[in-house]
Amino acid sequence: MTIRIDKALIAEQNDKLLSDLQEDYQALGNKLARSDINIDEITAKAEQFEIAVPSWGTGTGGTRFARFPGVGEPRNIFEKLEDSAVINDLSQCTGRVSPHFPWDKVDDFTELKQFSDELGLRWDSINSNTFQDQPGQEHSFKYGSLSNTSAASRELAIQHNLDCIEWGKTLGSKTLTVWVGDGSNHPGQQHFQHAFERYLDSMKKIYAGLPADWEMHIEHKMFEPAFYSTVIQDWGSNILAAMELGEQAKSLVDLGHHAPNVNIEMIVSRLIQFKKLGGFHFNDSKYGDDDLDSGSLHPYQQFLIFNELVDAEYRNQEGFNPNYMLDQSHNVTDPIESLINSAASVQRSYVGALLVDRSKLTEYQNSNDALMASNTLKAAFNTDVSPILAMARYKKGGAIDPIATYRSAGYRSAVAVKRPNSGGNGSGIV
């Protein structure tokens, strides 16, 4: 039987916090009104904000050294969905789940769709996986998948992506996300151009199987598992591939997949300009693809990305409809808490960016007033929008304080009883 957070408990916890929230909301509303901002309009936008949860993020992650399984972690896609429902019940902005195949493969996708419907969840982008071999796999991906020198391995990788599209159709998804770890560890190991040609050739075959109302999102990553060169290592290779494939192919930006100090918000702007921004995998990092909780280290970078996104939204930029998703590895926290916190952190960046005085910013940019342009962004970033986020959750039936409510519900210990420690969650080290 599915365990949910009791609605009565959410209401009871909210009752204790509501009058303080109303006071804080009123105070923030008065402050924003002085800048001609209507707080209720901002809250209405916050209510519409959605970010998907990665199915694999609900399990405990690990490093290449070890994985320490969490208590009561989900053992299959049905249990991952149960946890996702809890996250959404409390946060009210994570109604979609992004699956990863074959990790989440089931025999009966109609049954899976029925189960997600019952939980009130929808399906986000389908992630294919050709970065590891499956048991008994006939042709290995050890030396790459879509760009492998072996035609048989390439065919297998192409077919897997086509299968993902079929499974996604049953689930009601509209996007296929393709990330490959193909690359090399030694200078000279791989002919750069030929590997990219083979990749494009394979991708064209997948693209040909894409339904007309689907998009294909290409995800680049600078390094890992390949440590010398990676076929789709940067946004340059990414957009080139997306342009070569056609309109339905777009680039996906995972925040942890760039060289250190790269200006990600500017990459976002370029992709928006050329109608190639497909979506995001949000996370944070200090050294590499650390997959830390969103906004835990660089909240200003996250805000600056949303500054570009909100700017495009307000300009009604053609072809602008990016998909937001978290892609994190939770090694030392309860994944449910991390995902709730991270979704709220990304939502905070969105709401903060809505507060930027854009006409003033344009004036300062045009008059080359660098200091005031920067201060205009900082004024929005430094505004504590917590009351707006809490009010948006409350109005949608979520928790004013989702972490506290989750902890008082005792969900983790309740599911631990029916989910004995498996030692693994099927997703390996993510």
Ligand code: PSV
């Ligand atoms: C690769 O590091 C990545 O960011 C891709 O999105 C994968 O699908 C995901 O992590 C899980 O390994």
Ligand code: MN
């Ligand atoms: Mn990713």
